[in-house]
Amino acid sequence: MAKRHGRLSIFAVLLSGLLLSSVTGVGLSLYFGLQTALQNTRDLWITMTSADIADAERIIHDRLAQTARRNVWIATKVAEGAIDPLSPAFWSSQAASLIATEKAIAAIGITTPDGSFIGYDQHNQKVVKEKADLYDMMITSQLLKMGPAQSQTLFPYWQSLIGEAVLGEAIPLFQDGQYLGALIQYLTLPGLSRDLPMQQKDDGRTAFITVADHIIAHPGLSNWQKVNMRTEKSGFIPKSIEEATSVLPRMDQIGDPILSQRARWEPVELGDSLSYALDQRIDASQVVINGEYQIIVTRNDSDGSTNPITFGIHFAPSVFEAEGQRINRLFLIGAVVLLGSVIIAWVIAHLFSRPLKRFSMATRQFEDGDLKALPQLPDSIISEFNDAATSFNHMVHTLHDRARIERIFGKFVPPAIAQTLLTSQSDTGTVPSRKCVATTLFVDLQGFTTMSEKADPQDVVDILNAYFADATAIIEARHGIITQFQGDAILAVYNAVGEQPDHADAALETAIELQKLVHSKQFKGTTLRCRCGVNTGELVAGSIGAPDRLSFTVNGDSVNSAARLEAMNKELGTRILLGETTRNQLSDPSRVTLAKEVLLRGRSETTAVYTIAIDGIDA
Structure with a gap:
């Protein structure tokens, strides 16, 4: 049986195929499902955040616009002479009522060119008349140089009189061509932060507003001011314009790890549909901080101010917690499905491969x-x-x-004949007659008839069966075919069925081995001797008998001559006699010696017969 090298079992093939298909299918479904879920979640929060930013921007714009309109109204009234901005009565009554509903406005007042300040402090609800703030005096000087102008938003700075960082809204006041000073409304940044709707959402998002990389709104701004600006009883008074305008923390100073890593922000690839739906001023960025994925959504606003404002919100990991739990459940379900598919794949592969393995093993045993x-x-x-x-x-x-x-x-029936009959396509049970040159061996026991008369019949049968068993094995080992047992005699033929070129040598060697057999062994305690006649010639081999009772036999003069040669051993005192035709067929004719020229029965002329000396038997 050929050895198998580099072959795969059917179980391995089936299991690999099923696992590949199931794992690939489930894996791809999980991958694309999770990717889609994460992307959809991200896009949803980006969309929600952009809407919140738009609301915050609208509120800031509305508040600044309303503050600017108030400035314009007051400036108009001052120009008309209807209001005296230097009168404390105006600030305690009319000005106080103008900002009463604006909780984010800490104060409103005028800074005159001579460095005085008069106005209304809404937090303390009193008129304030003090030396003007350093930064306010600078603004007053600049507005004088610019002449009558529209109201404008000031860059956030520290207002020493109020003691807070403020976002100022300023407008120059003129009356009868005379410059009276700068009217400024002060919006506190912490108040501005608290009023924003996105600061009121407790959903894990952090909102912020920046101006030129400085924080003006952030949940941590108030605490930062307390720690860094000493806003308690001692107060903080800037000594220069630069110090007043640098009081706001930069993005890397507020203590927010997301904002502090501004340089690492990378753009988020938004789908076409989401990009189309969002405002073009919306930017989405991403950054990984301590292994956590964060998204930052910002919107730049350059309208209505010399200093552009950026509104932004970044997502904390808790934003995705609910969706993450759903995704985890989806992943768990997918893992269970994947495990189930692996088990099912193994069961199916085993179910299909086990019968094939058994069949393969059985066919290999059959091949053996x-x-x-x-x-x-x-x-x-x-x-x-x-x-x-x-x-x-x-x-x-x-x-x-x-x-x-x-x-x-x-x-x-001789095995060779039985095999011929079984492999034949015919059901007649006959072996077709065959005319051929073959060698016939006739073997007869010496003196067995006399012994049989004296012995028990069953003992005779037992002795014969023991002898025939060994003799048959020797004959068939040399490819001889026993055509019949005649009492104590055996008739065997060589080359009658199939081709046997050395049939003469085979018959002679069989005769020699039979002689050695009877001289070396007793059969059921009885010593036997035999004589052998060997002759080669033309004969006919085939089935003979009635249609329902057939036997295989050989016929011809050469067969009869073999029997006569066996009988002549008694006359010549030999054990084996061969006909001249057999001697001529031997591969080495010199092995045998001439015994005598004899006249066989039924012949008209004498013929030479030969014998052979057997080592160990004939001295």
């Missing part, structure tokens, strides 16, 4: 020729496998029956 070891294949729930197992079992039963028939048939 060991019919006794062939298994009975079990039934299978798979129809095709069950049919194959049934057919194989029927074949095995048939082969067992055939082998049994051959064994039984071979006890009555």
